[in-house]
Amino acid sequence: MLTRLRGAIERLASNGGVVRSVVAVRELIRREGWREACRKIVRVVDRQDRYQRWIDAYEPERDDAFQPLRDELGQLARLPLISVVVPVFNTPAHLLSGMIESVLGQIYPHWELCIADDASSEPHVRRLLDDYATRDARIKVVFREQNGHICAASNSALELVGGDYVALLDHDDLLPRHALAVVAKYIDAHPAGRLFYSDEDKISGQGVRSTPYFKPDWDPELIVQQNFFSHLGVYESRLIREVGGFRAGLEGSQDHDLLLRCVQAAGDRAVVHIPHVLYHWRVIEGSTALDIGEKPYAVRAAVRAVADYLSADETGTSVEAPCRDFPFIRVRRALPNPVPGVRIVVLAHGDDTRLDACIRSLFEYTDYAHYRVSIVGPCSASMDFLSADDAARVTHAGRADDEHHALDEVIEAGDEDYLCICDDAVRLFDRRWLAELMAQAVRPSVGIVGPAIHGPDGRIHAVGLITLPDGTALRAHAGVGSLGIGYFGQAVLTHTVSALPGACMVFRREVWRETGGIDTAASQGFARDVDLSRRVIATGRSSVVVPAAKVMIDADDGHRTTACPSAGQERDESCRDRYYNPNLAITRSGATFEPAFPPRIGRFE
Structure with a gap:
């Protein structure tokens, strides 16, 4: 490992300079730790080798290679x-x-x-x-x-x-x-x-x-x-x-x-x-x-440019400069005062131990003033760990043969303007998770919002989904370390996605009514999640993932397994997720954010 790491650092130095590479490696170790930094350095060099092969294969510089474009x-x-x-x-x-x-x-x-x-x-x-x-x-x-x-x-x-x-x-x-x-x-x-x-x-x-x-x-x-x-x-x-x-x-x-x-x-x-x-x-x-740090005036200008742009349409939004631990502009949107009510609907699947852990974490780690909880699905847990006040905020819809019908009944019975659908496999550990989601959900252009979902080891389980032509999806940024930033920061930056995992999502009650909610018949893989997101997008609203809102899933969510595309599907233009570039690979191991062999788009298309 040390030999490979030494070779990787030498390769980085040959591309970006010795001093620059040493500084970058030192900062990476500080931010993500020695073990994760070593893995990332080797991965970066492997990616560089792959990119050189990609250039050789798909971007030849021969003059005759450009004749189709001239034509x-x-x-x-x-x-x-x-x-x-x-x-x-x-x-x-x-x-x-x-x-x-x-x-x-x-x-x-x-x-x-x-x-x-x-x-x-x-x-x-x-x-x-x-x-x-x-x-x-x-x-x-x-x-x-x-x-x-x-x-x-x-x-x-x-x-x-x-x-x-x-x-x-x-x-x-x-x-x-x-x-x-x-x-x-x-x-x-x-x-x-x-x-x-x-x-x-x-x-x-x-x-x-x-x-x-x-x-x-x-x-x-x-x-x-x-x-x-x-x-x-x-x-x-x-x-x-x-x-x-x-x-x-x-x-x-x-x-x-x-x-x-x-x-x-x-x-x-x-x-x-x-x-x-x-x-x-x-x-x-x-x-x-x-390194934008070499030009501090550029950082100040970036903050001003974004703040001026947002001030035209939004009030109460603050813009923060990049820093060592978060090397991107940070936009913080304010919640309305008073905050709108949220009905958190927990989907139970018959495992009382899992449901108990979900509800415990929800009340312990939700720093949001106005919410109530409804449990849909089989539940025989006593919930005796809740205080009297907290217990009064929980209702149980009872067991229903038709989950969709039970969801509709719970949602129509409440008077909250916003809904949070949460699987009982979810564990909360960040007190601001709901506040971060709601800061986006209250915006008129946003239809559905989801958090970054982490696994028990802290690594990312999913930051949004990448959709496939058969209506299923792959988890984005799966396996990125808890301190990693993903592909060009996308594991930590709020961004639009084509679909969100159904394990945890927030949207307006009116969006549920307009779209018809979750189609429980679409149960294969992430099919129901993709189906809901597409219906939301069809209303003219967007699906947004907010990595600042973090939740954990206690195990691989077995009833939402992923599907892998065939080689033929990879070349099908219809599989193009707008937010996953056609030059990035979709393989049997998932969406890798590596150069695709071959790309799903021609060189001059």
């Missing part, structure tokens, strides 16, 4: 001019040349490169930019007389824009050859789209690609905690002008701020995800590709 471009109804906007300041010559050459190498010819130099003091910058502008008329350059930082420089570059769409590119990053061609394809295919974003990866000084981020489709919940839109972000030029371009004072998070203001103006339906790696983010010292 498709000739069939497009429109070929928009795409303006690539780049602010520049004292960029090292080799990085600046590399960036420009990556644009010159695009197989899509209808572009212009709009560069604003922010009064660089290094003489090579002007010489190099003048030389490139002389060589290709599509390269436009403005030299600012005074340094104004990145927002001012970006706005100067925007003044050069003559295209229909703007693609934002950092001065030291790279575009793969097919990037703008695929963007043009998606613009043509989505005429209502005004904002487009792609997947991305990182690239070292040695040209080694790593750490691909195969992103979910557009998620209004995730975007306020993590700017997954960048990179590659492409904006309708008219939309950027409508919102006034980049805002001074938001330096370091100017892209996130611009995006949020554009979404506010255009709406969520205007955002289109391109599930292909179309951007290579340089891993160099001082880059936020490595």
